[in-house]
Amino acid sequence: MKLVTVLTLGAAVLATSVAVAQPTGLPGSINDYWSWARLNIDRFADNFSGAHPQPKDVYINLDPADFVNDDGTMKLPFPDGTVVIKERNDADELLVDRLYVMEKASGIWSYSFFDRQSTTAFGGQELGIENFCSSCHQQAADDDFVFTRFETR
Numbered sequence: 704m705k706l707v708t709v710l711t712l713g714a715a716v717l718a719t720s721v722a723v724a725q726p727t728g729l730p731g732s733i734n735d736y737w738s739w740a741r742l743n744i745d746r747f748a749d750n751f752s753g754a755h756p757q758p759k760d761v762y763i764n765l766d767p768a769d770f771v772n773d774d775g776t777m778k779l780p781f782p783d784g785t786v787v788i789k790e791r792n793d794a795d796e797l798l799v800d801r802l803y804v805m806e807k808a809s810g811i812w813s814y815s816f817f818d819r820q821s822t823t824a825f826g827g828q829e830l831g832i833e834n835f836c837s838s839c840h841q842q843a844a845d846d847d848f849v850f851t852r853f854e855t856r
């Protein structure tokens with residue numbers, strides 16, 4: 704009985720001391736984006752001439768049950784509070800080097816991006832609503848300005 708208690712205590716101490724290091728410089732609302740649902744299944748790795756070259760994944764802070772219809776299409780428009788993040792990877796360094804962020808409030812998307820500054824820090828730039836991001840994303844206006852589709856799995 705004593706041994707069980709010691710083991711249980713040990714496991715509890717271990718569990719509390721294993722914390723995932725969070726990078727600094729990201730808003731609290733997105734610093735766990737890697738645990739969100741991913742729209743794509745396999746990492747996009749072949750669109751190097753696109754607007755956002757380099758391998759990438761796209762994350763959304765919604766539960767697929769809430770935004771994906773039975774036929775796999777997405778329920779549009781996205782609700783206020785939706786955040787979509789494109790994570791860009793530096794294939795040489797094997798590091799996430801930039802996050803492109805779209806966040807919806809009062810029915811309108813605002814744009815920002817965050818660049819890696821060091822192994823533990825990102826630096827960000829809020830670009831607001833009207834900018835070069837939004838002008839290009841106009842091309843996806845029929846899909847609530849989001850290009851990437853949810854890939855059914």
Ligand code: HEC
Binds near residue numbers: 750789804837840850
């Ligand atoms: C020249 C066009 C263009 C510009 C400029 C652009 N994007 Fe995109 N963006 C795209 C395309 C196309 C995709 C779809 C995925 C891909 O091909 O990379 C995309 C994908 C995204 C996504 C994932 C959701 C989606 O729409 O698929 C986010 C988030 C995003 N962009 C944010 C930004 C931000 C922030 C900026 C400005 C700093 C920006 N984009 C500038 C064309 C553009």
